[in-house]
Amino acid sequence: MSSLEKIKFVESISSTNTYLKENYFHLENMFSICSKHQTNGKGRLGRTWNDDDDLLMSILLKDELQLEKIEEISLLICASIFKALSEKISGLKIKWPNDILLNGKKICGILLESVVSDKLECLVIGFGINVNTKKFPDDLKNKATSLLLETNHSYNIKELAEKIYSQFTFDYEDYKKGKKDYLKVCKENSCLLDKEITYLNQGVLVNAKVIDILSNGHILLESDGKQYEKSSGEITLHYSYYSNIQND
Numbered sequence: 325m326s327s328l329e330k331i332k333f334v335e336s337i338s339s340t341n342t343y344l345k346e347n348y349f350h351l352e353n354m355f356s357i358c359s360k361h362q363t364n365g366k367g368r369l370g371r372t373w374n375d376d377d378d379l380l381m382s383i384l385l386k387d388e389l390q391l392e393k394i395e396e397i398s399l400l401i402c403a404s405i406f407k408a409l410s411e412k413i414s415g416l417k418i419k420w421p422n423d424i425l426l427n428g429k430k431i432c433g434i435l436l437e438s439v440v441s442d443k444l445e446c447l448v449i450g451f452g453i454n455v456n457t458k459k460f461p462d463d464l465k466n467k468a469t470s471l472l473l474e475t476n477h478s479y480n481i482k483e484l485a486e487k488i489y490s491q492f493t494f495d496y497e498d499y500k501k502g503k504k505d506y507l508k509v510c511k512e513n514s515c516l517l518d519k520e521i522t523y524l525n526q527g528v529l530v531n532a533k534v535i536d537i538l539s540n541g542h543i544l545l546e547s548d549g550k551q552y553e554k555s556s557g558e559i560t561l562h563y564s565y566y567s568n569i570q571n572d
């Protein structure tokens with residue numbers, strides 16, 4: 325089976341992440357499913373993910389898995405998507421831990437999920453790219469955008485999916501050999517490095533400066549003269565952020 329035959333394309337599905345979590349046992353490592361529409365798309369923090377002729381894709385990882393590597397994999401897929409999209413589109417930025425922005429607005433969100441029994445059975449890497457969406461609801465229109473809205477072109481979803489899949493396959497092999505190129509990509513194209521951010525920590529808003537993105541996928545922050553590390557699970561970036569990014 326060639327690598328591209330590992331992508332199953334469907335018009336609509338409940339959720340590509342849910343599909344892989346329910347069927348991982350029978351599917352091969354690196355199997356992927358891509359849909360243009362989801363009836364129950366899932367976002368981070370229990371949110372829903374809406375779509376309109378977009379690229380909704382999940383990739384199944386079943387090999388050499390360790391729970392503590394999930395945040396590295398999150399940066400890895402960010403870097404792969406960034407590189408694949410950058411071939412055609414300029415103005416992209418990576419927003420730690422796992423969003424990609426175009427002209428300061430969110431174009432892609434990533435949701436990693438796992439199936440755990442007595443061990444980590446599989447990792448599902450899901451991402452949604454706003455490709456051909458023409459209009460966003462009022463609560464999202466200042467924060468989210470699509471490739472179509474920003475570039476005035478419509479895009480072939482299958483072609484884009486294959487490009488991202490090939491890039492990730494290549495990058496994942498490098499990652500398994502210990503290469504850290506993904507970290508360089510995430511740092512060089514970060515919209516947060518050296519910026520002041522506000523994050524929510526156990527219900528309290530905290531201001532800090534982003535000093536570094538670390539190889540374990542954590543972020544290094546500084547506030548009140550002290551530096552400290554945070555994982556993506558520990559903090560939620562505050563939404564006012566998007567307006568800061570647009571002022572860059």
Ligand code: BTN
Nearest residue numbers: 339341365366367368433450452
């Ligand atoms: C986010 O909230 O930013 C993450 C959104 C992730 C959405 C994608 S779309 C494909 C995959 N299947 C899902 O149900 N969710 C992810």
